[in-house]
Amino acid sequence: MFVDVIASVNEARSDDFIHKTVIVVDVLRATSTIVTALAHGCSAVVPVETVHQAKQLQEPGDLLGGERYCKKIAGFDYGNSPFEYTGSECSGRRVILTTTNGTRAIQKSQKASRVLAGSMLNAEACAKTAFALNRDIAILCAGTQDDFCLEDGLCAGLLLHHLERLGERTGMNDLGLAMKLAFESASGQIEQILLACASGKKLIKLAQKDDVLYCAQMNRFDLVPVFQDQRMIVF
């Protein structure tokens, strides 16, 4: 099994994903929010690229969620904070979610055999599912504005850490080797490091430090979102 880690959506080539399992990672905050919403009983999360698409897809009972520049969109039910998706009002309902980088990463992965959503919160479960699918894996770090993000890279490192424990031999590209090494240095201080990286600093400024601390938790949920029929559901 070979694992490629891709630094950002900008670096992703759709054709490279054919026959592979893609794990999309957007720790702050799209994939953490998708995991959280499904863990709290949402029936499905539909990731879309634009506000217009979100409104068009909405059916009675659906919730609209999403952000632009880390802020809730006017007229939407929720923003992109995972805490907004933990209440009983989400249970059994579909969420139409539009985010900038995470959604683009999912869209870019459509040619893959399977697309999973990974985060710190569900890394071990995600690694187990990807391993069981027994195909080469691409871990697509969503990044921010086409740039590499540390939190996604460290999550790739955590996924590789779990994948290596499952299989005797996991080959990986050079960025994967680098992220595994970085995660090994960082594992005891993930919270502090996520607070110090670019996205973390931005969220602190927006008074959303609690989101960063929440998303830094490793392996809190034993749940893997899979993309099927244009929506994320529990695998």
Place this chain on the structure above:
Amino acid sequence: MFVDVIASVNEARSDDFIHKTVIVVDVLRATSTIVTALAHGCSAVVPVETVHQAKQLQEPGDLLGGERYCKKIAGFDYGNSPFEYTGSECSGRRVILTTTNGTRAIQKSQKASRVLAGSMLNAEACAKTAFALNRDIAILCAGTQDDFCLEDGLCAGLLLHHLERLGERTGMNDLGLAMKLAFESASGQIEQILLACASGKKLIKLAQKDDVLYCAQMNRFDLVPVFQDQRMIVF
């Protein structure tokens, strides 16, 4: 002082280098070879992009060096192995060097205030020189065929490690943070890791394992190549 680490030549935007010090890193093997040649008495190394340019620039007494696909170019005096540049026949002579990624990285950095050549071999000296220049720094990892290379990333981490020891506060981009963490994990096993990364494996196949081990040595030379008048000379 802020330090940006750039993953490959492909990711570099020339205009971002204005007013900055750029450290070009191509551990396997261009910048390691440039450092070695200057340390053994070469008067200058002229990096050029094509074989044709190299032949056109050659004057009596000049040596031609370079590689394509890790192999010596037909009709050239030397390849790109640092060991070829340690003999007395190099002393006092100019080397015209054409390599694929390292040379492109140097060319791409022309708008910088200063362009230095960094490698494991001279990382501490390079960090000290860049720090003394007192400008923001971009560490440009040359990479391979527009992809990130672990050996260049770890060298960026080593440079950041030394820069942090020089200044109280060094800000860095997320890739810089990741490379510093990766270097901290790797520092005790740089040789093994460089033998396991993509470029290392390729050089082993070409029976050039000794080059990898040589280029993995940290801070062997107290010498910094600087790009001036289209050539690399000792700073």
